[in-house]
Amino acid sequence: MKEGNVIDIGSKKTGPESYTPYIRIGVLLLLIIVIVSTVMSNLFIVKENEYRVIRQFGEVTRVVSEPGLTYKIPFLQSVTTLPKHQLLFDTQPTEVNTKDKKKIIVDNYVVWRIVNPTAMIQNARTISNVEKRMSESVSSTLRNELGSLDYSAIINEEKSARGDFNKLVTTKVNEVLQRDRFGIEIIDVRVKRTDLPAQNENSVYNRMISERHSKAQEYLSIGEAEATKIKAATDRSVTEMLSVADAKAKLVQAQGEAEAARIYNAAYSQDPAFYSLYRTLESYKTTLQGQPVIVMPINSPYAKYLQGAR
Known part of the structure; x- marks a missing residue:
């Protein structure tokens, strides 16, 4: 290698050792997240209408029935929810x-x-x-x-x-x-x-219909008997009222006839001859009605007015 191509990087490190602090921070954050998640996942709210049953290794350790926030031990305990309402x-x-x-x-x-x-x-x-x-x-x-x-x-x-x-x-x-x-x-x-099973329904329905008809007939009979009783009582009351009314009418009529007779007697007693003439003439109306043939002595007092006697 030529001497002019050598690069001097001084004390700056570019190997794996330069990432160690970041790895430690990441692991710490991950650990914190796991711990918080674990704690949060083991906290739960109990509602008013439920029981929370906490079990450990299949055995019930406690039952929470009051509403609010509670917890369970991670990984060791499990929670079962049961309804408290009907x-x-x-x-x-x-x-x-x-x-x-x-x-x-x-x-x-x-x-x-x-x-x-x-x-x-x-x-x-x-x-x-x-x-x-x-x-x-x-x-x-x-x-x-x-x-x-x-x-x-x-x-x-x-x-x-x-x-x-x-x-x-x-x-x-x-x-x-x-x-x-x-x-x-x-x-x-x-x-x-x-x-009822289907095979029994018809017979039961027929029996029920028969019972209802019998009951209806019983009610009708009771009603008819009651109607007859009321009618008889009414007829008896009407007969009694008519009898009382007829007796009162006859009493009033008798009193009227007695009063009329008294008045007639008082009037006729003033002239007995006239009264005798009046009664004889009144009897002629009945006797001679239809022009009958009457045989009587010529000197009969009853016939003297027919002959024009005075």
């Missing part, structure tokens, strides 16, 4: 044989909630397992309770022997799940509807 579970329809060997299909739903998250996680593990056990318990209880009743007692509300059936089923299902320590509470088991 839950609705729609069970599968259950086929039940009644006491009189008839089949019905019962459809219902369950309102429930978690009251002990630790027991629920330890004994049921998941909500789906709880719902499965709940469905089995409800179906079993329905079969036992409805199986002790006749079909007519189940579908006929007026003659039902069920009592508060929903409350009874709720109590029995609660007893089963509390015995299994599932950490839940059944608030209500409610029957939505009771259906």
Whole structure:
């Protein structure tokens, strides 16, 4: 190499040693980011309507139910979220044989909630397992309770022997799940509807129609009897009122006739001869009506006015 081509770079370093401070800063920043990310990923917020169950190696270490910010130990602990509010579970329809060997299909739903998250996680593990056990318990209880009743007692509300059936089923299902320590509470088991297998519907509908016709006829008979009773009472009242009115009319008429007779007597007593003449002439109107043939002695006092006597 020629001497004029040599370049003098002095003390300036261009090798790997010149990047060492930057590498250290980058590693430090990366470490800080990892630490912050790890801390942030293990902080979580508990909402009002949920439980946070913290587990370590599969065992429940604590349950956080109060809303706010909390934490878990990185890599060692895991968090499971469970609802605190009431839950609705729609069970599968259950086929039940009644006491009189008839089949019905019962459809219902369950309102429930978690009251002990630790027991629920330890004994049921998941909500789906709880719902499965709940469905089995409800179906079993329905079969036992409805199986002790006749079909007519189940579908006929007026003659039902069920009592508060929903409350009874709720109590029995609660007893089963509390015995299994599932950490839940059944608030209500409610029957939505009771259906019949298709082959039984027509016979049941015909029976229901017959019962309704019978009931309607009963109401009509009661109405007719009541109408007859009211009519008889009205007729009796009318007859009594007419009798009272007729008696009063006859009394007034008799009083009028008596008063007329008194007036006549007072008038006629002033001239008895005239009264005798007047009564005789009045009798002629009746006797001689239709020009009858009358035979009487010529000297009869009754005939003297007919002969022009005075």
